[in-house]
Structures are given as structure tokens and as C-alpha cells.
Amino acid sequence: MTEHRYESRVEWTGDRGEGTRSYRGYDRTWEIRTEGKPVIACSNDPLLGGDPAKPNPEDLLLSSLAACHMLWYLHLASSAGIVVRSYVDQPVGVGETERGGAGRFLRATLRPAIEVEKGADLARAEAIHHEIHQYCFIARSVNFPVTYEPSFSIV
Template sequence: MSEYQAQIVWERSPDEDFLANRYSRRHQLRFDGGAVVAGSSSPHSVPLPMSDASAVDPEEAFVASLSSCHMLWFLAIAAKRRFCVDRYVDTAVGVMEKNAQGKVAVTRVTLRPEVTFSGDKRPTRADIEHLHHTAHDECYIANSVKSEVLCEPVFRD
């Protein structure tokens, strides 16, 4: 078993009227390796200026994590099959809409990877499709999309 940690930190600025719903949604996403990323709600959900369009919103992070995991598996499988990848670019798109239960959710994520190869051994179209299929089957994040989410509040006395 492996564990992964992310810390989300938000603090209200004293001049913001929290009770009137006039507060910044900007926060920090802190990762165990030391990376700190600016986070915010999406301007699609919470209007500017309470959202920060330059920060990463949870929906974007979700789409990016699926794309990144797929890419990492694709690269590993391609290397094992002796296909030399020079470049991998994926413009992934997530769609948020009401799901079958009437809840707003990211109902679909479409990956559109464009991969450039070099070397003597070049994959066929069928090879590339198989690499992507295998990467999708192995992707931890894609396999986790229906994972259980628990909330265990911490109380400080």
C-alpha cells in the first residue's frame, strides 16, 4: 500500500465579508514533495473576483491528473516495447454537467494525446491504439474515479 498526501490551505483576509459570501476562494495546494500550487474555485462556479482564473481549480486538477497518469503509463509501456517517444502532448477536456442522479459532476474526460516517435522501430497505428488502451487500463487515477471518498473532521480543543 502507498499513501499520497496533499494539503489544502485557505485563510480569510480580514477585510473580506465572509458572511456576505464576498471572500476569495484562492488557496494553496501543497504537495509532499514541496511543490505549492495556487488553487481557486473555477470562475464557471464562483464569479470573479472571488475566483482567481490564473489558479488551478479542482475540475482542472482532476482532468490533469487523469491525463498525467495516462501519459506516464503510456511512456512506460512504450519504452518497454522499445518505441522511442520524443514528445507527448495531450489537450484533455473534461465536461461538467448533471449526472444520472441529477448531481453536477465531471461526467466525461476526453484525452487527445498526440505522440511523436523516433528511431528505427516505429509503432503502427494499431500499436499506438494498443499502447493507449493498455495505459488506460493501468492508470491508477482512471481506475480510481469511482473510489470511496471519506471525510474525517479534525477537532482542536
């Protein structure tokens, strides 16, 4: 086993001048800073007073899950001789919020639309999706079920 280390800086940017003196007196905004990479401006879920124009933690988790899956898919497809020309996913995450405000993801469905070159083995292309959970760092780390609804087209 090889251990990997990931670091970032999460910095709250929502102080309107009074800090957290009152619950409605501050913004739920922050920035993700990772050495040598563009800053990502974020906010809370709009249901909880966040800015709907900025990514929230739930968006980021779902997007990370889909991106990890995509990268492994491309790798495994290439190894299987399947030439992918386009891959666009529109994942859907379903969560719940309890009465006290605690929330969690219940499930996620990845829905990639994949263009493959003529002659690709579509049964194999489909099967790869079900192998990725063995490798994907993010998928192996979440505690909710992840399902797949891929669609394929030939180019």
C-alpha cells in the first residue's frame, strides 16, 4: 500500500464586519485554495442561505464522484481497446435532511453519455462501469450507493 497526502486551504470569506455575532449576520461563502491551482469560490446550499451561483459542498462531492468515475472509465476503456471520443456526465445525487437539520446523501446515479468509435464492444463498454468501484478513490470512500445509467452512441 502507498499512502497519498492531499492538502488544501478552506478559508471562510463571509464576514460582513460582525463575524458570527448573529446567525443571519454572515455569509456562507468560502474559497478553496490548493497550491498552484485556481481558487474556487464556494457557498452553502441555497436551501440553507447560500449563493446559488457558487458551488456548494454537495455539488463538489457529486462532481468529484463523477470525475473520478470518468477518469477510471477512460483508463479502463483504453485498456480494453474501446476508443472513447466524448464523455459527458450529468450525475444526480439524492439527499435527505432530518428535522434537526442534519443531512446526508442517500444515493447517487451517474448518467454518462459516451461516444465511442464504430466497432466498439458495447457490452464491454457497459460492463466497465461496474468495475470502476474497485478503483475509484472517491467511490470507495463514500457510504451511499452509487448506480450507473450510461448511454452510448457510435461516432
